[in-house]
Amino acid sequence: MNIGRILSRKAVTVLASDPLSRAARLMCERHVGALVVLSQAGERGAPVGVITDRDVVKAQLEQHADLMMLSVERVMTRDPLLLTLETPLETAVEKMRARGVRRCPVVDAKGLLVGVVSTDDIITALAIELGNLARLIGDQPLHEGELKRRIEQVHHAVAPTRPAA
Numbered sequence: 001m002n003i004g005r006i007l008s009r010k011a012v013t014v015l016a017s018d019p020l021s022r023a024a025r026l027m028c029e030r031h032v033g034a035l036v037v038l039s040q041a042g043e044r045g046a047p048v049g050v051i052t053d054r055d056v057v058k059a060q061l062e063q064h065a066d067l068m069m070l071s072v073e074r075v076m077t078r079d080p081l082l083l084t085l086e087t088p089l090e091t092a093v094e095k096m097r098a099r100g101v102r103r104c105p106v107v108d109a110k111g112l113l114v115g116v117v118s119t120d121d122i123i124t125a126l127a128i129e130l131g132n133l134a135r136l137i138g139d140q141p142l143h144e145g146e147l148k149r150r151i152e153q154v155h156h157a158v159a160p161t162r163p164a165a
Contacts, residue, residue: 001089002086002089003088003106004085006117006124006125007121008115008121011106011113012026012027012032012035013035013036013037013038013045013113014037014051015040016037016073017072017073018072019069019070020059021066021067023035023051024056027056033052033053033054034051034052034116034118035050035051036049037050037072037076044113044114046107046112047080047107047113048076048078049078050076050080050101050103050104050105055076055077056075059074059075080104081101082104083107083117085114092104092117096119103119104117104118
């Protein structure tokens with residue numbers, strides 16, 4: 001399985017030049033904990049950073065400044081981990097763990113944003129796969145029983161009948 005099968009294509013974006021208050025408002029309105037930061041307007045721009053709800057709170061506390069006075073660029077995480085649609089799930093998990101991130105922008109071959117993937121997306125995909133595997137285990141006796149029944153039907157159909165004594 002690759003990232004292209006599980007990503008969310010509705011990444012919420014903000015510009016690096018936007019005030020931090022806009023980022024905070026977008027997170028609240030869209031019910032997300034992170035935004036992909038673009039250098040220029042356009043949903044399919046190249047990601048230059050990621051900003052999380054934690055970044056907003058941390059900036060407020062550390063800089064003692066109004067959110068209108070701080071820009072996204074000042075507090076965002078630069079050089080975000082970028083994944084591609086073809087990135088295998090296992091590779092994505094390894095890279096995310098190594099960088100200590102829970103959300104990653106996903107880009108196309110040109111480096112333009114196509115979506116975002118989170119640990120929640122990965123856990124959901126794995127849970128579905130595990131559920132399918134569990135159903136296979138649970139269904140196995142049923143399949144074995146069906147196979148046995150068919151063999152018996154064939155055996156009775158081709159077995160010579162013996163005259164009654």
